[in-house]
Amino acid sequence: MLQSELEKKMTTQAHQTAYVQRCRFAREGATTYLGHLDLMTVFERAARRAELPILYSQGYNPRPMMVFALPLGVGIESTCDYLDISLECPYDAGDFAKEMNAALPEGLRILSAKSIPEPKDSIMSLVTTASYRFEAKGIRPALLKAMEKDALIVTKMAKGKAKDTDIRPLLLAVKSEQDEDADVVEIITLAGSANNARPDLILQSLKQYCGLDAEIAENARVVRTGLYAGNYPDTTPIEDCPVRSWSDS
Amino acid sequence: MRQNPLPLSRADLMKVESPARYVGGEVNAVVKEEMLEELEKTGRTSFLRFAFCFPDIYEIGMSNLALQILYHVMNEDPHIACERAFSPWLDMDALMREKNVKLYSLETKTPLDQFDVLGFTLGYEMCYTNVLQMLDLSGIPFYSKNRGENDPIICCGGPVAYNIEPMADFFDIVMMGEGEEMILEFCEKVREYKLSKETDHPMTRAELLRACDEIEGIYVPSLYECSYNHEIGAHLRPKYEDVKTMIKKRIIKDLDKVTYPTDPVVSNMRVVHDRTYLEVFRGCIRGCRFCQAGFVYRPVREKSVDVLCEQGRQLEKNTGYDEMGLLSLSTSDYTKFPELAENLLETFEGHHTSLSLPSLRLDSFSLDLMEKVQSTRKSGLTFAPEAGTQRLRDVINKNIREEDIFSSLRLAFQGGWSTVKLYFMLGLPTETDEDVIAIADLASRIEKLYFDVGRETGQRMRRLDITVSTSLFIPKPFTPFQWEKQDSKEELIRKQKLLKDHIRSRNIHYAWHDFDSSVWEVVLARGDRRLAPVLLEGYQKGLFYDAWDDHFKFNQWLEVLTSHGLSVDDFARAFSEEETLPWDHVSVGVTKKFLLSERHHAYKEETTASCRENCAGCGVACFGVGECFANRDAMAKEGGES
Ligand code: SF4
Numbered sequence A: 001m002l003q004s005e006l007e008k009k010m011t012t013q014a015h016q017t018a019y020v021q022r023c024r025f026a027r028e029g030a031t032t033y034l035g036h037l038d039l040m041t042v043f044e045r046a047a048r049r050a051e052l053p054i055l056y057s058q059g060y061n062p063r064p065m066m067v068f069a070l071p072l073g074v075g076i077e078s079t080c081d082y083l084d085i086s087l088e089c090p091y092d093a094g095d096f097a098k099e100m101n102a103a104l105p106e107g108l109r110i111l112s113a114k115s116i117p118e119p120k121d122s123i124m125s126l127v128t129t130a131s132y133r134f135e136a137k138g139i140r141p142a143l144l145k146a147m148e149k150d151a152l153i154v155t156k157m158a159k160g161k162a163k164d165t166d167i168r169p170l171l172l173a174v175k176s177e178q179d180e181d182a183d184v185v186e187i188i189t190l191a192g193s194a195n196n197a198r199p200d201l202i203l204q205s206l207k208q209y210c211g212l213d214a215e216i217a218e219n220a221r222v223v224r225t226g227l228y229a230g231n232y233p234d235t236t237p238i239e240d241c242p243v244r245s246w247s248d249s
Numbered sequence B: 001m002r003q004n005p006l007p008l009s010r011a012d013l014m015k016v017e018s019p020a021r022y023v024g025g026e027v028n029a030v031v032k033e034e035m036l037e038e039l040e041k042t043g044r045t046s047f048l049r050f051a052f053c054f055p056d057i058y059e060i061g062m063s064n065l066a067l068q069i070l071y072h073v074m075n076e077d078p079h080i081a082c083e084r085a086f087s088p089w090l091d092m093d094a095l096m097r098e099k100n101v102k103l104y105s106l107e108t109k110t111p112l113d114q115f116d117v118l119g120f121t122l123g124y125e126m127c128y129t130n131v132l133q134m135l136d137l138s139g140i141p142f143y144s145k146n147r148g149e150n151d152p153i154i155c156c157g158g159p160v161a162y163n164i165e166p167m168a169d170f171f172d173i174v175m176m177g178e179g180e181e182m183i184l185e186f187c188e189k190v191r192e193y194k195l196s197k198e199t200d201h202p203m204t205r206a207e208l209l210r211a212c213d214e215i216e217g218i219y220v221p222s223l224y225e226c227s228y229n230h231e232i233g234a235h236l237r238p239k240y241e242d243v244k245t246m247i248k249k250r251i252i253k254d255l256d257k258v259t260y261p262t263d264p265v266v267s268n269m270r271v272v273h274d275r276t277y278l279e280v281f282r283g284c285i286r287g288c289r290f291c292q293a294g295f296v297y298r299p300v301r302e303k304s305v306d307v308l309c310e311q312g313r314q315l316e317k318n319t320g321y322d323e324m325g326l327l328s329l330s331t332s333d334y335t336k337f338p339e340l341a342e343n344l345l346e347t348f349e350g351h352h353t354s355l356s357l358p359s360l361r362l363d364s365f366s367l368d369l370m371e372k373v374q375s376t377r378k379s380g381l382t383f384a385p386e387a388g389t390q391r392l393r394d395v396i397n398k399n400i401r402e403e404d405i406f407s408s409l410r411l412a413f414q415g416g417w418s419t420v421k422l423y424f425m426l427g428l429p430t431e432t433d434e435d436v437i438a439i440a441d442l443a444s445r446i447e448k449l450y451f452d453v454g455r456e457t458g459q460r461m462r463r464l465d466i467t468v469s470t471s472l473f474i475p476k477p478f479t480p481f482q483w484e485k486q487d488s489k490e491e492l493i494r495k496q497k498l499l500k501d502h503i504r505s506r507n508i509h510y511a512w513h514d515f516d517s518s519v520w521e522v523v524l525a526r527g528d529r530r531l532a533p534v535l536l537e538g539y540q541k542g543l544f545y546d547a548w549d550d551h552f553k554f555n556q557w558l559e560v561l562t563s564h565g566l567s568v569d570d571f572a573r574a575f576s577e578e579e580t581l582p583w584d585h586v587s588v589g590v591t592k593k594f595l596l597s598e599r600h601h602a603y604k605e606e607t608t609a610s611c612r613e614n615c616a617g618c619g620v621a622c623f624g625v626g627e628c629f630a631n632r633d634a635m636a637k638e639g640g641e642s
Helices: A003-014 A029-033 A036-049 A093-103 A139-148 A199-209 A214-218 B010-015 B033-042 B065-076 B090-099 B125-138 B159-163 B165-170 B182-196 B205-213 B292-296 B305-319 B337-348 B364-372 B374-379 B390-396 B402-414 B433-457 B489-502 B515-525 B529-540 B554-563 B592-603 B627-641
Strands: A019-027 A066-068 A077-087 A108-116 A127-135 A153-158 A161-166 A171-174 A184-190 A221-229 B048-054 B080-086 B117-121 B153-157 B173-175 B224-229 B233-238 B276-279 B323-327 B354-356 B381-386 B419-426 B465-472 B508-512
Touching (some): A036 A066, A036 A077, A036 A108, A036 B305, A093 A108, A139 A184, A139 A199, B048 B182, B065 B080, B065 B117, B117 B125, B323 B337, B337 B354, B337 B364, B381 B402, B419 B489, B433 B489, B465 B489, B489 B515
Parallel strands (some): B048 B080, B381 B419, B465 B508
Antiparallel strands (some): A019 A077, A019 A108, A127 A184, A153 A161
């Protein structure tokens, strides 16, 4: 058994119940430049400053029980992300959000929290789909062009090795807007641990195949706008997903 | 909060490693809104704008206590706005030059050349060239003499500032000693100067510097003339009659009363020492003869347990860190150490906060304590005998006896510890091959003890891991060894090899320190004003980040040094007791006479008792506080009662 699984098992054995706050949060400003691990630490420290009754894992190196729905890459803002924070006792969700927000650094905000029973399915496993908004000169026509291609082969770095991969199958749809602003576009993509569309790779493909200027692509503002469960187009925002608890059979 | 926009684009930030270093936005960072309002309305401000500069990367600077203390002290003042700036890493350095972006403060993204003061904290000599980098990236002239009325005042402080001579020509102001009070007195003078510019009688920069010379602890390098001569050494003469001839360091008398930052800035990204610090006392009772800190921080002044516990509680709450380090030179010498440690552990009970303890003098109490403290388990036991034989330990006055090491280790091994780290120095004065070989011998006797304990107790023993680390002796100013030579590189390499050849067990690992940087450190530590052009030329040839082994280019430095008619030996040689040392115009309270007598005791292999056992009369009692009087008071009291 992996150390993490072992710790999780020990935790659930020691505490019959964890009282989970499912949080929807946003990030912008300076905190946009934090990597995923740093972001976790920031939430942990905020919860500690707020003196909230965070539940820790058991074992040799206790960690706060916090699960993010999907890591947020460096440089990506968000208006709608999720994390589950486990507490030792029931807590009013409104108070929880308020107290966390008073302790979080500027740029990070909990938009809403919801008390849920300890979920049987990890919040990570729910995520199938994400939406992103790109803002850059001429990005809408470029992305629409990309959607017409059969394949979009880009090179991604994984474990220090360059690997070619086709990201076209990960792109589901471009949201249509009334004003059709050429410089803003929102896209729905596959997301989650199995098939995940990385916004930087999308921009790379626009640069490579759709004539988007390199500098414009690099300076594009990227905002994650939603995370969903279910199969596209029948998707549900994560906060609306029913929670299967351990007591459900 | 209101601030200037970041001068770098998203694409720029995405190109560099760890962009979070360059964006600020941390919890507890201070932005003075009132100042921004003033600036917005009138384009100027009556606030004194102070940029606290750390000449190394963000992650290292954010772990620096001096930065956190002085940042806090200044921002508490209603007339000062202190912001932070760090050395940009090489990738960002190149980018800023390419895009013509000036180095800016993290709080309001203001270019540093728009500040009234840039203050550098200097913790180690190898960061000197990064000071030059930061000035360069700010577009500020390097030499003090080339700066004019519109340039910021450039000042510094910190432990290596006691011999600032190699960098003296670059600074307008140097602060000697503890800064909490001095920096405010200094800021007040600069603010007067700043405000006077709006009046009919503006003060000049030269007048400001003269006025600063009146502040105790402040050294204004440009007010002195300097000459060198092989017989008499460095000679520093005041240019004017009323300039002080001796600069005496400042200390804080009562640490319980001085402001301590219980709400330090908490980095968003993870940094080198990701923990909060509680400073327990200043000074050290021990007097190891090689240790600069042990002399320059005297006298010992402790905080009370009550104050410490309250500060510890607040620090934990205000930062959210899950680890707290106790910071002092030899922390377990704190008179009420058990009480403090237990109190803090109680405060943290159930919070998943760990206390990180410094190397302790192990006895059954501390072993029990260490059991409770998770972080020590991970890192193992640490001892710093510094020398292999008792003879050499007596020479350096390192008060640690082999019996004590062995009895502590016996207890620890019985308790299940299996990782031991041993720290030594090579190249100490009077060292012989016998002393070097004794290091290997000590390690193998510890190995034997481990297996003996296993046999005696019958417990199952884990794999033993002993690490022997050696660093190189560096003769530092303000120590009894300030006159000593440094061994030549060849000699040091020979000794290192000798030691390596004598370590044969696979349970014992040998780790050593890079030679070249230790040699350069001596040059900088004992250097004088002749080095300023050397440092500047080296920097301009691309030599900086010298504190980073990968970026330190010794051979290139040697070339620059030689081209200026200097050699390593000018600074690594034995200084004569008669010559004037480059730092003789500074007083840390400890007298030169005392240092000299300690040197002679060393040669006679005579130890000196700790301040707590017996005051050796080092001279620091002139400050009138601290440990120096604790004993006398106690003795007087006893005498009075009997
Ligand atoms: S005056 Fe005496 S007690 Fe005080 S620091 Fe010096 S040696 Fe120690």
